[in-house]
Amino acid sequence: MSAPSVSTHAGPLSYEQAGVRYELIDPLKVAAQRAAAGTAGHLAGHGFAEIAASRGESAYVVDVGPFHLASIVECLGSKVLVADAMKALTGRCHYAAIAQDTIAMAINDLVTVGATPLVVQAYWAAGGSEWFEDHERAEALVAGWKAACDHCKVAWGGGETPALAGIVEAGRIDLAAACTGIVNPKERLSLGEKLGPGDAIVLLASSGIHANGLSLARKLAERLPHGYLTDVAPGLGYGEALLAPTILYAPVTEALWAAGIRVHYAANITGHGWRKLLRHPGAFTYRVHTVPPVPPVLEFIAREAGHDASEAYGTLNMGAGFALFMPAAQAAEAVRVAGRCGVAAWVAGAVEVGPKRLIVEPLGLQFDADALALR
């Protein structure tokens, strides 16, 4: 069903209002990052060394001799709450998609450093043994997990399925994935040393909200007259649209390497939306001249939450799920390779000499260096 906008009455809805208070978490993050950095020296005792540039990047990388080792653990976040709400409303189980989302959180981060993902471990912490009584849901989680592993050509190594009554809420599940991969050959490392003016920015399509911004999206659902059943486009309900599974980018990054394309840097566009394009520590200007089409669900959220373009692109992926930086001469071919993997892509802009900022020309937007405080 279609619904009139209510956002003008309720006022705009910011990400902070949606419940995530970064100012409380950030001091711990900083302390943890500092302590973690202090452990790097242990690798020397084993004959190895960390790749220091990977600290603060999306995956941690260690030089183990013949190749680099990359590892990561990532949480799905609150997207399960949308799946649970939709099950109650429609009876439909979305846990196969949820499984893909969880794996995507880990794998899409891991591939940014140039790694080939090899092994995924499952972390499924339920709010009690009873969670597993819903066999349809449990089987969908298993089937979706397997399918995502198959799509990314990774081995599902195993995992942990604890029942955590008293820690995880009854009827809920906390989903995460750990992933280990290798950067092989080592020259495939894409931590950004080679990034420079003249490089092209290639954007890969998202399928929708992916698994970031869900706190905002859930808060918004409370303000909609028909909640998750509100149409975002003819025949497409809000809840269904939110649950489109995150695109897995590993097949694209593998195909790009195989096609001889040399990625200089990559960013998974998750929290902080397009501000993630500023992730590289260097001082460059990123000028975007082409903007991907915006998935209906993201256009809907931006409109209903009362976001202007700056807040929308600074919070959500707005149609670009992953950014690749590469020699300009290879960009057109990269778009073709991605397309052959079933992922739409655009040569969207270029890296330039200039102060650190992102300029999105078609929208008249600019994000300065301080727009992405936390790497």
Added chain:
Amino acid sequence: MSAPSVSTHAGPLSYEQAGVRYELIDPLKVAAQRAAAGTAGHLAGHGFAEIAASRGESAYVVDVGPFHLASIVECLGSKVLVADAMKALTGRCHYAAIAQDTIAMAINDLVTVGATPLVVQAYWAAGGSEWFEDHERAEALVAGWKAACDHCKVAWGGGETPALAGIVEAGRIDLAAACTGIVNPKERLSLGEKLGPGDAIVLLASSGIHANGLSLARKLAERLPHGYLTDVAPGLGYGEALLAPTILYAPVTEALWAAGIRVHYAANITGHGWRKLLRHPGAFTYRVHTVPPVPPVLEFIAREAGHDASEAYGTLNMGAGFALFMPAAQAAEAVRVAGRCGVAAWVAGAVEVGPKRLIVEPLGLQFDADALALR
């Protein structure tokens, strides 16, 4: 304060009564294991292969050419609930110990396959941003995590600190650790191919309950007149004793290798207690002639829960946190090496030809092959 036993009035307390219903989780586990096994073939596309014998073992192992890669994710479980209860009762923060427990869950499993742990990733999922407002607790978690990494000579690669309101309960945290390591040289692999009659069983001391059996221990606290403040030994309260951090066994397994000791198989004694000694798939009789001293807290739990020796040793570690199987000629030296690492050890028994069973002679106990249904 000391308290009289109440168990005779309330009747014995089994692990199943304590709230974990394996019959609900096991079908999912079996389905997941089957699906996971179906993904192994993907490694061939990368030029690698899984070590099939690692399926169902404590860590997943992949042959990546020059060495094997091992990876795992493990959950702490419900021990945080004891720490939270003790904080409310005594004001004392135990999160440094809790951090060590979490890392131990992953690392003690990883080393069973012969791997040297290299990188740990932190998974700290809080029930809301507010969890991080208690700075003493957050700093203890960071400091304890760092100290455990230092003790095991692993690099802390990074991690994930999501705020999961609506999934994790308010005021709680779901802690897990992912660990990646390598088996190097490959001959260090200890998945049990070399295990055979004549091998010695060496047991390494535990510090107490470690992080398994906490559901039972928490349930028991409800039945004690002074709860967690009940004395288990003069001057040692039940809650304090439960929170003794899990021993980290990686320094021992590293030192054993360096000393030329060739471990044929290893078992981390966690859930299912000493039944874990039956973990190897082969058909051998394990005869134990020497039993380690039982930590006061475990003796207390067994007594107060009304457990006989069979239920106690079949549920809790009863003083043996880790089991090593090795050539008999090396066992005495292994005990010395462990001692130099600060971990008490005993040549506890031997592997014999015979039907699959564990015989604990000093206690007149026997566990048959079907005692450990789930590997």
